[in-house]
Amino acid sequence: MDKAEITIIGAGVVGLAIGAELARQGQQVVVLEKNLRYGQEASSRNSEVIHAGLYYPTDSLKARLCVRGNRLLYELCRKNNINFRNTEKLVVARNHEEINELQRLRLLGESNDAGRLVILDKNDLKTIEPGIKGHAALLSTTTGIIDSHGLMAYFIKLIENNGGTIVYDSEVSAIDRIQGGYILHLSKDTYNFFSRLVINSAGLHSDHIAKMVGIDIDKCGYCLSFCKGEYFSLQKKLNVSRLIYGVPCQDGLGIHLVINLGGGLRFGPSHFYVDKIDYIVDPAHKEEFYSMCHDYFDGIEKEDLLPDTSGIRARLSQEKNGFRDFIIQDESDRGFPGFINLIGIESPGLTAAPSIG
Ligand SMILES: Cc1cc2nc3c(=O)[nH]c(=O)nc-3n(C[C@H](O)[C@H](O)[C@H](O)COP(=O)(O)OP(=O)(O)OC[C@H]3O[C@@H](n4cnc5c(N)ncnc54)[C@H](O)[C@@H]3O)c2cc1C
Incomplete structure (x- = not known):
């Protein structure tokens, strides 16, 4: 043998x-x-995002391995000609309640050593990303994108x-x-x-x-559950240079704006459980994406969104x-x-x- x-x-x-x-x-x-x-x-x-490590409880494996992985990835990419961009990211608050959530995230991120984090007020946000609607935002300077x-x-x-x-x-x-x-x-x-x-x-x-x-x-x-996430691509240019996220929801990071290395824009991933693995994107789910877009951007029409790719998360069951x-x-x-x-x-x-x- x-x-x-x-x-x-x-x-x-x-x-x-x-x-x-x-x-x-x-x-x-x-x-x-x-x-x-x-x-x-x-x-x-x-989403090919190099995460900073903001969201996870301090000292969890997710926090420690993400923060260390973030630094290693930038180093690896620079040394070995792997395509990447340190885009930075904004977590945007739509109202005053969500501003408290930004403060909580900043403290958690600092305790995780997740790179430089800055709270921006409405005016600062307008100055650095004029195309985004929001009351305030948390800027994560070490977030980026990578060619996986x-x-x-x-x-x-x-x-x-x-x-x-x-x-x-x-x-x-x-x-x-x-x-x-x-x-x-x-x-x-x-x-x-x-x-x-x-x-x-x-x-x-x-x-x-x-x-x-x-x-x-x-x-x-x-035991794992299959948690599917769909993406819709945006067939239109937006005046934005950073990844744009809402404040995290119960189910995870929520649908966000992803910038591809080629410059294309996608919204996603959504979040729902499935019994079997297939990667079809249901065009009927466009509505959910459209309403997210409207919270943060003006001038996007429904026909600007097209079904794109999907992925499935290997999610540990029990406490969903x-x-x-x-x-x-x-x-x-x-x-x-x-x-x-x-x-x-x-x-x-x-x-x-x-x-x-
Ligand atoms: C929608 C979505 C968005 C995400 N966005 C990000 C992000 O922006 N940034 C980030 O850091 N992470 C992100 N992730 C998480 C990241 O993609 C995964 O954590 C990572 O790809 C997991 O890699 P893996 O090698 O464990 O799993 P996989 O890539 O799934 O690889 C497992 C491999 O095992 C093989 N396999 C399975 N069974 C067998 C068998 N019996 N015999 C032989 N081979 C087998 C499979 O074919 C597969 O190739 C995202 C995940 C999803 C689903």
Whole structure:
């Protein structure tokens, strides 16, 4: 039987970042990916925002890994010609009540060490972004955008140049624990192989992979729900240079204005739960996007919005509206030595990827 030292399940940005770091350290790494290419799921279906780390409870994994990932990403991009822009971002308050929320966010961001944060009053806001309606705003100077494909291509090069292997079209369908490691079975054929360590970075399917090895995912709180987010593109130029967000809502960051590296503008992602994975954008959802646009911008008509892409968040269940941190867990204590689970790696997972690695 073939043997591997370390097997990573999933060639999304997180699995690739981990693989790149391990390969760089001289470890023998195999990455298994069920699709024909890397990064076809959440890692290529997101806003490509380099988050600052404002929103998450201080000392949570999300806060720590995001803040560190933000710095690492800018450094990586500069050194390795990965396309990025430090756009900055504004969280805009529509009324006086929301101004209190900006103060709360600023304090939380400062306690997370999330870069320079400045509260702007109505006049300051008009001066720096004349096209935005709002009573006040929080400026985050370290927020930016990144070419996520360029980032993943960079991790792949690191893995391959250091002797690692990425195997596509290889869906893990069963895992057996044996003395000293695990046997991984692939669904396409009868091929199986032994791996001493296994890292489960399977995104939307990571709870399923944990279950395969024998972990009671209900008891451990590992069950995922699929939370879909759609985008609508704007077929019109806006006088705006920063990413524009509303104050966060119960369900997350809310629909925001995303600037693409090519200069295009999109609104999204929305937020609703689905039972199965499909990436169709329902044109009937335009109304929700249109009303968000109107809160912050003048002069946008319904026909300026067109259905664009969508993505699905790997959201940890139980408290659907409460805070759930990333799960990054060595399962030795549960009787699975050398098995590491990464579950619920939703936003800010792209930003956090280099620090998870
Ligand atoms: C709508 C949306 C917007 C977002 N915006 C941002 C943002 O602006 N900034 C930010 O920092 N983060 C953002 N995120 C979060 C970020 O995209 C994710 O956290 C990150 O991409 C997760 O990467 P991953 O590698 O864990 O998962 P994925 O990219 O989903 O990769 C998992 C991989 O595992 C593979 N796989 C699954 N099962 C198996 C199996 N059985 N065998 C083999 N392979 C398997 C899949 O095919 C997939 O390629 C957003 C997410 C969404 C959905």
